[in-house]
Amino acid sequence: MAEQIEGVGKVLVIIPTYNEIDNIRPITQRLRAAVPQVDILVADDNSPDGTGRLADELAAADDHILVNHRRGKEGLGAAYLDSFQWGLDRGYDVLVEFDADGSHQPEELHLLLEAIHDGADMVKGSRWVRGGSVVNWPKYREYLSRGGSIYIQLMLGMPIRDVTGGYNAIRADVLRTVMSRPIDRRGYGIQRDLTWNAYQEGFRIVEVPIEFVERERGASKMGSHVVKEAIKTTTVMGLRHRGAQARHLAGRLAHLASQGAAAARHKAGERRG
Numbered sequence: 001m002a003e004q005i006e007g008v009g010k011v012l013v014i015i016p017t018y019n020e021i022d023n024i025r026p027i028t029q030r031l032r033a034a035v036p037q038v039d040i041l042v043a044d045d046n047s048p049d050g051t052g053r054l055a056d057e058l059a060a061a062d063d064h065i066l067v068n069h070r071r072g073k074e075g076l077g078a079a080y081l082d083s084f085q086w087g088l089d090r091g092y093d094v095l096v097e098f099d100a101d102g103s104h105q106p107e108e109l110h111l112l113l114e115a116i117h118d119g120a121d122m123v124k125g126s127r128w129v130r131g132g133s134v135v136n137w138p139k140y141r142e143y144l145s146r147g148g149s150i151y152i153q154l155m156l157g158m159p160i161r162d163v164t165g166g167y168n169a170i171r172a173d174v175l176r177t178v179m180s181r182p183i184d185r186r187g188y189g190i191q192r193d194l195t196w197n198a199y200q201e202g203f204r205i206v207e208v209p210i211e212f213v214e215r216e217r218g219a220s221k222m223g224s225h226v227v228k229e230a231i232k233t234t235t236v237m238g239l240r241h242r243g244a245q246a247r248h249l250a251g252r253l254a255h256l257a258s259q260g261a262a263a264a265r266h267k268a269g270e271r272r273g
Helices: 024-034 051-061 076-089 106-117 139-156 172-178 189-200 224-272
Strands: 011-017 039-044 065-069 094-097 122-126 133-135 168-171 205-209 211-213
Touching (some): 011 024, 011 051, 011 076, 024 039, 024 106, 039 051, 039 076, 065 076, 076 094, 076 172, 076 189, 094 106, 094 172, 106 122, 106 205, 122 189, 139 224, 168 172, 172 189, 189 205
Parallel strands (some): 011 039, 011 094, 039 065, 122 205, 133 211
Antiparallel strands (some): 094 168, 122 168
């Protein structure tokens, strides 16, 4: 089981899977070699290719590997939220989001945990800060990802460069708080929502540079419908946020105007007196 990492605590790395049978063995092997103290939770959505059965075999041979069998494919957000609660119920101090396909490199996990050690509440492995990069991505994918993060920054006023990145480490107490706010359970919007909720609560969010590598095996779950839904939801969130800001500003201006009028009446009264 997970060992205490000084200044960090017990760490659970969560790997959601659906038809990742070609990837799950090599990625868990790399994680075990890179940071052997952590536990790994494979959250399998009843993969028809046998990913869950293979995960059980890996868990039987290594007590640092655990399996959360889910009833079916309900979306990335649902898989993470279910597994977050699984980890919180078992007393883990830090929970890490991690892709099964090798795009998140286990050898860089120590960078996220070091930032937690240094006082961060949430750490995002970032492709778009200085030192971050992507490998084997066509330009349109890069533009789409960069553009998505920029759009979210503009709509929500959140100074995070890689909002949509999914390589994240979060303290347990922070996660309990952000999970109490609305979160997209269906898809990749969970990354935006976790980050936004943490930012709204005033938690310290740190971005560390990572090298993101395009998967070599299996099929990506990202489709055009995911992008369209993310844009729609972000727009609604942004309009609500900006509307709330406008109402707050209007209320503040009205209050100042009222104070000014009261002061003017008081001065006028003094002159008459």
